[in-house]
Amino acid sequence: MIKAANLTKTFGTKRAVDGVSFTVERGEVLGFLGPNGAGKSTTMRMITGFIPPTSGTVTVGGFDMLEKPIPAKQLIGYLPENAPAYTDMTVYGFLDFAAAMRGLRGDAKKSAIQRAVSLCFLQSVLHQNVDTLSKGYRHRTCFAQSIIHDPEVLILDEPTDGLDPNQKHEIRQLIRQMGGKKAIIFSTHILEEVDAVCTRAIIIDRGVIVANGTPQELRQKSEFAGAVTLRLKGVSAGEVSARLQPVPGVGKIVVLESGPGGVTVRAFAKPGGVNGALAAAIGEAVKGWPLEQLRTEEGRLDEVFRSITLPDTGKEAKL
Amino acid sequence: MNAWGNVQTITKRELGAYFSSPVAYVFIVIFLLLNGFFTFMVGGFFERGEAALAGSFFLWHPWFYLFLVPAVGMRLWADERRVGTLELLLTLPIAPWEAIVGKFIASWLFLGLALVLTFPVVFTVNYLGSPDNGVILAAYVGSWLMAGAYLAVSCITSALTRSQVVSFIISVVACLFLILAGFPPVINLLPNLSPHWQWLVEVVTSFSVITHFEGFQKGVLDSRDILFFLSVIVFSLFTTSVILRTHRTT
Secondary structure, eight states: OEEEEEEEEEETTEEEEEEEEEEEOTTOEEEEEOOTTSSHHHHHHHHTTSSOOSEEEEEETTEETTTSHHHHHHTEEEEOTTOOOOTTSBHHHHHHHHHHHTTOOHHHHHHHHHHHHHHTTOGGGTTSBGGGSOHHHHHHHHHHHHHTTOOSEEEEESTTTTOOHHHHHHHHHHHHHHHTTSEEEEEOSOHHHHHHHOSEEEEEETTEEEEEEOHHHHHHTSTTTTOEEEEESSSOHHHHHHHHTTSTTEEEEEEEEEETTEEEEEEEEOTTOOHHHHHHHHHHHTTTSOEEEEEEOOOOHHHHHHHHHSTTTHHHHHO | OOHHHHHHHHHHHHHHHHHTSTHHHHHHHHHHHHHHHIIIIISOHHHHOOSOSTTTTGGGHHHHHHHHHHHHHTHHHHHHHHHTHHHHHHTSSSOHHHHHHHHHHHHHHHHHHHHHTTHHHHHHHHHHSOOOHHHHHHHHHHHHHHHHHHHHHHHHHHHHOSOHHHHHHHHHHHHHHHHHTTOHHHHHHTTTTOGGGHHHHHHHHHTOHHHHHHHHHTTOOOHHHHHHHHHHHHHHHHHHHHHHHHHHHO
16 A cells, blocks of 8 residues: 655755655554654655655555655545644534545535544544643544544554553554554554554664564564573572573573572573573573573563664663 | 635635634724724825725725735744644645635635725715715725735745744735835835836836726726736745745755
8 A cells, every 4th residue: 555665855964764665555554663853754744745755756555646646645644743733623623624625525524523533532522622622632633634534544643642541542442443454654652552553563763764574573683582581599690600501592691680589590592593492491401490480581672672773872771 | 526625625714713713803803993094084084075985095005904914814824834734734635736725715805804894984985975886896806906915925924934923024024015116205216316227117116016006996997907916916826835845845
């Protein structure tokens, strides 16, 4: 549905987005991750046709955004960053306007508004002015605007920004529900959201895609992926390290905690090592010692995020 | 979805925006008060003893519009940019010109409404004497066209900035130029240079709204005057579209 090819945008001498390419198919929810100023919003603005790319092309549903902007834009629902809405209108008036601009008339318009209102829980503020709304409601009003025509493509720039935990949960559920039938791109810097909602995630840093894969695949990139943490009583850290070192597949060994109560040690898996087998091998190696805890770590997205987007300092920050 | 339908939807929204805030009412009241005061007190409507509105009523319009029209037009684009709704508007499946024209028409209709509400003056002059109502109608048309030209200039300045105040000030200055170009004290400065420069005087005065408005006040609907105002409008709206496009690319 969405195809971005070699998107580049320069502002003056600064390259905000540099050769970004990806595709999103129907049924996919693509999470767009990256530090502030990485080029997420700029990329989304190019996909929605708000700003033209310096070079590269965007195709939505087979329509080139530069050459056939109107049919391409018809397929898209867009929630811009900060969820702008006309403050001088009521929620109903605003949605009515959005529906009319999408070519909806009469009963079709009414039922579209009703659908969006009930999906976004806006009944209680329907006839309130937008500028009197709290941030959460305003956000949902703009979100309702983006889904009013039941678009095939949904572009959401930080859809959960500034919402309370309940509202975040609702919006995520909504995105996941719609994800089955639509092609969705949403940006966030909340990593748990990626796990909760996305089928695929892209990490973008300084205008370049630095990682692209399912949340599982991204986690695999973590050093923690497959690492085994174990806690033992009555032995010293040195003894443990000595026993673990010869175990095949064990890379670096880090002592996390060492005291009279016991030691906690983490053995990192060697890259490409035997993940599932490592815990068993380590369990075998420490046999006979009073083992309190032994678990295989999953990769952590936040750690992947930090090590990828800050390659120089990320590792030091972790240890 | 046809283009005209989009324009109408945007026009309706913009008109609603005027009347949902006090701006519209404040504007109309001030416009009517100024008209009343200047027509009867300063313009000497009664003392003139003539059944016409040109010398006492329409005379002031270029000057009222100088301040009032930029006040109406300043929010058109500046506010969209400040609030961020421009991003919504321009990612809708419409051509940019549809938004530009829709917004312009809404403000222009609003100015037309304010102008229509001066109708008691027409009743008064008809009650007191028997004026040529054709002339009065022509002058109204001219006044509305002139307001449209000012408004289109305000569209440009509004698209230039996020700040309504900056937009207001720049468009007052620009409209002042449109007035002064035909203002006698300014024109009289020019021929003193040299008779060879007579063409320059003509060029400058041809840009003046006052020169072009004069015909309408006499009841003459000259196609050149109509064309002048319409071309200022079209040119300004085109410039607005160029400015909006430039903002998006840089």
